[in-house]
Amino acid sequence: MNVFQSPELRYGNVLYEYALSLREISLMVDENPLCINDYFHFPVINFLVSDRDSTALCRTHYLEALSYGDPGSLLACPGPSLSGLMMRTLANPDQINHFYFLLKEKKYRTFFALTEPLKGSDASHIQTQLKKIDENTWSLNGEKSFFGNGAVAEMGIVLAKISDNSLGIRAVLITDELLLQKNISREILPMYALRGAQIACMSFNNTIIPDENILGSHLSACKNSLYSIISVFNQLRTGVGALALGLAQAVFDFVYHLKSSHFFTYASFFHECDAQLSLCRGLLQEAAKRVDLDHADGALASLSKANATAVAENIVERCIALCSVDELMANPWIQKALRDVYCWEFMEGTTHIQKLQSRFTMTGLR
Template sequence: MTTHTDHAHPTDHAHPTGDAHPTGDDRTLADFYDFESALSDDERKILLRTRAFLREEVAPLVNDAWSEGRFPKELITRFRGSGLVGLPYEGYGDHAPAVSHLLSGLMAMEMSRVDASVATFFGVHNGLAMYAIHAGGDREQRERWLPGLAAMDTIGAFALTEPLDGSDVAAGMRTTARREGDTWVLDGEKRWIGNATFADHVVVWARDVEDDQVKGFVVGKDAEGFAARRIDRKTSLRIVENADVTLSGVRVPESDRLQNVNSFRDVAEILRATRSSVAWQALGVMIGAYELALRYSTEREQFGRPLARFQLVQDLLVKSLGDITACWGMLQQLARLQDAGVFADEHSSLAKAYVTARMREVVARAREVFGGNGIVLDYDVARFFADAEAIYSYEGTREMNTLIVGKAITGRSAFV
């Protein structure tokens, strides 16, 4: 039996760019059309640094942590020294990204290519929490919170979903905020909140009882009345510490209310940006599973020859490579639209709905290549297969994102 760290890339995989493409551990075997060539030299260096960090510091930890259903806290220390946290937020006093959306997307892809749980932890901290403060906070708030989060001296979480409201949280949010002078009082419950059990700052969304608008608040982990209880017995993203959060008369000063968020429309702007990151995560899961299957097909022999020499196995691999290539092209163009500042909700929604649906198919084919070994954690692909289910659902289900795109292309809403 092999382990995750034994899965070196096969060396006989032809690539259209030949020697111009990196070799060995620096290669992405699924990049059949050389999409990474769109990066600048400096961006390429950051991506390779990300890849090496994940291979050396993250990959050896994930199977044990996944099996035990625990988040390896030593990862926080390792990320602190990686230089990868907070890259989009350099220059905290303005809103201009420090790196391109393409590089940010490829970094999210690299995370999931190794482990979707670690990508989710990083996405909650570096994406949802930090971006909510970056986009929703004023200059003073960005300068107060983002440096510590970027250094991972503090950890962030993002509390939107509720026990009774997932897809309809915009209209059905039950968590309330009541203002008393210069203080807000928060009451309610949140569910599926990643990182909340150990986060220092939790961005909580609540409905103002006075004007019925959703507002954002940064709540400290030691706030009186705040409690986070880990959700156990999960079969997907087992490394992520999702939590049920209870807010019982939590008092938050006005200075900790995100000053640039005054309605759910502002929250939707944040989600629009982070939803595309989840599509990149889905691409990473596809690629990770495909590469495992490709490697396994060259090593595993049946009937006296490697699986890679069987037509039906090649069919599974080629279908998966086609899906990966189509999704990668879509996301590459989406990143260009984001960098140009001309992308809309429906662009992110189409990517999230389409890529996660293809992800399900690719991980199923990869598991099929492994046969019975595909359900054993030691071969890694079982983890990708299980984790895909969570990514398929969070940050907007396929159905909800389909309705967003449907409204955009028809001009008619089909929401109930």
């Protein structure tokens, strides 16, 4: 009995071709993430920078497919990522059009700066401050850390507070012009795994922000608040789970082909892994459908991300345990996959945080 489904059938021919192109450059990107600049002509790049209206379900599907190619290469690429979702939620039409024009025409990388050294990713207690100077300008002060592409991206979103309450959080669009200011410092942090993400820290010291770069001014206080920010994370969370799933599926497929001549020896193992991957995919897709219907409904999204992280680690560890040293040495991408798979636990919230978030969503209790 054959449990293998081809990636072309699972993801479609186009996404599979995109995935292969990311796999092709994966080891080079891992060595030097900035080499992605040499591959902006790849069709997958145009696909990513053109995404301005995808649903959570659509992103869950295509992010799994592209991570099947290589998640490090994917994360090094230009694209809207979380900043794009924030723009779609809080920005006015002119701001949205300008953001996506720069993204597509100039192939800009983007960042999303929430996490802080002293407060972590607790958006309700961030310390970065945005203070009004006059009618047209603001001053931004604070430090952000542990977010992707922060030191190399040409554009991104920074979360800051104008007052100490849930209605006082603002999203600030940082453009290429603003990044030229000398009172913004950026640094790539040393990394062992998933190097394409280029995790960074950034600090602002009386950085001047034009009023038109503050998102949500046209919205009510309720819509331009922490509530909207949480809804954006809900929309992305199944995508992070899909990144973990895509990597695990790729490792499983590799080992399946490697050991296919001894299928009956490993039949029960293959069936068990295939079932875990399929159930994980189904849970992510169901969670994405719920978020698309109601952006505030993040309970299943949180649980599906936590589940995907655990499944990915389990599948990758067990599959690689079947490989001989010679087989691993002959396939450095598989070694890289074992190193990278543990990063998903810390992206967009650990399992503990996801469980707390799910509990809060379902019960209203913290």
